[in-house]
Amino acid sequence: MIGEKPLPARRLPRAQRRDQILAAATEAFARSGFAATSLDDIAAEAGITRVILYRHFDSKTDMYQAVLDRMCARLDANVEEPVGGFTDASVDGLLAAAIESPAGFRLLFQHALREPEFKERIEKFRADITAAAYLQIAAVVPDRALARWAAQLAPVVAIEAIIAWLDAGQPDPAKAAARIRQAVMGVIGAAVASDVDCPLPHHARMEGIS
Amino acid sequence: MIGEKPLPARRLPRAQRRDQILAAATEAFARSGFAATSLDDIAAEAGITRVILYRHFDSKTDMYQAVLDRMCARLDANVEEPVGGFTDASVDGLLAAAIESPAGFRLLFQHALREPEFKERIEKFRADITAAAYLQIAAVVPDRALARWAAQLAPVVAIEAIIAWLDAGQPDPAKAAARIRQAVMGVIGAAVASDVDCPLPHHARMEGIS
DNA sequence: CGACTTGTTGACTCCGAAGTGTACTTACCG
DNA sequence: CGGTAAGTACACTTCGGAGTCAACAAGTCG
Known part of the structure; x- marks a missing residue:
């Protein structure tokens, strides 16, 4: 094959x-x-x-753990978070890790994260980023439930943006990070905007986009 | 248990x-x-x-197919796409389906989509939405690779936004759809903006958000 | 009532994949 | 050149889960 x-x-x-x-x-x-x-x-x-x-x-499980640890270590190395939060550097780090090992990146966030026996380690990683994102977003979004929702979503969007970029053949690597950051900012901006009860004519923008 | x-x-x-x-x-x-x-x-x-x-x-596989078909039918019913594209109605439909069956929604987009033997049916569903999104985005984003990337990402963000909303306990259902739409628009907006080479001080915005 | 249908129990076969052992080759390095 | 470590071949055992069968129990409806 x-x-x-x-x-x-x-x-x-x-x-x-x-x-x-x-x-x-x-x-x-x-x-x-x-x-x-x-x-x-x-x-x-x-x-x-x-x-x-x-x-x-020793076993299949042992091997899987080794694979996961290896990739997690790569992430930790790239996206060291000095309590600073979900910064531009975080996106750069994620992107760098994804470029180093696309398969590993997909494995972690598309499979391992959904496997109850293994998700713990990586879930903790994600939780850290989410917590950092929450601190930043909560400062801008008063509604706490909305802030938690946005904080949960922001890292996911960064990850999915990276995966979509990988799927698209990694076009224009130089600007990829900037675009992903903007996508994340777009999501956060949405939380901010909708918190003040939709000041933007988003409906019109969406329907009239073509 | x-x-x-x-x-x-x-x-x-x-x-x-x-x-x-x-x-x-x-x-x-x-x-x-x-x-x-x-x-x-x-x-x-x-x-x-x-x-x-x-x-x-008849078999485990047969049962799984039935489960998947059932959920796909629910989706098809809710988010009927009259070739119109990835509209507000699409988001509403997705959201309605997710509310009807959160587990089914997660099953489709977090598991089945990554299972080679089964992803076909649901991949086709996603491809339709992606194609529709592409038509709309391509009209605004000249760079074709970037447009494809954004079109790929937009539905994924909608789905992930819904899942994050489910995880957050489905707060404020009345405005959920609007917020999700805005998140999607934020992503599309990012593609538009970064296409004209970052006119926004996104770096400052991201760092200075706190 | 009596038949049918839904359910349980516990056995059983079958298969694929995990995990182990032994004996046999062969590349490499001191 | 000789020993060791890397690799192969193949023959297992074990184990869990899919799939099947037969006997039995108990609601429900004609």
């Missing part, structure tokens, strides 16, 4: 092979998530046998 | 039971998707035995 190697597969030093397996596992898991991905799928993706996997990881 | 009934479970006429099973299955599947949900989970959710499921559905 992919690029199978009936050949005896080149030899690699242990650490390197482990890394390659993690990369392959990331790709495989990113397609259908944990439950729907077999170790044979991963072995095939890595171009080796299933048995080899067990020389590097 | 939930509200188990060790009792012999009340009897229901066939059609009614089938519907109740579909509702239970929707809840169960919405938690972890197709692969990670067992028929026992569903039977427990419905308060009956696994064997009964087979008196209503």
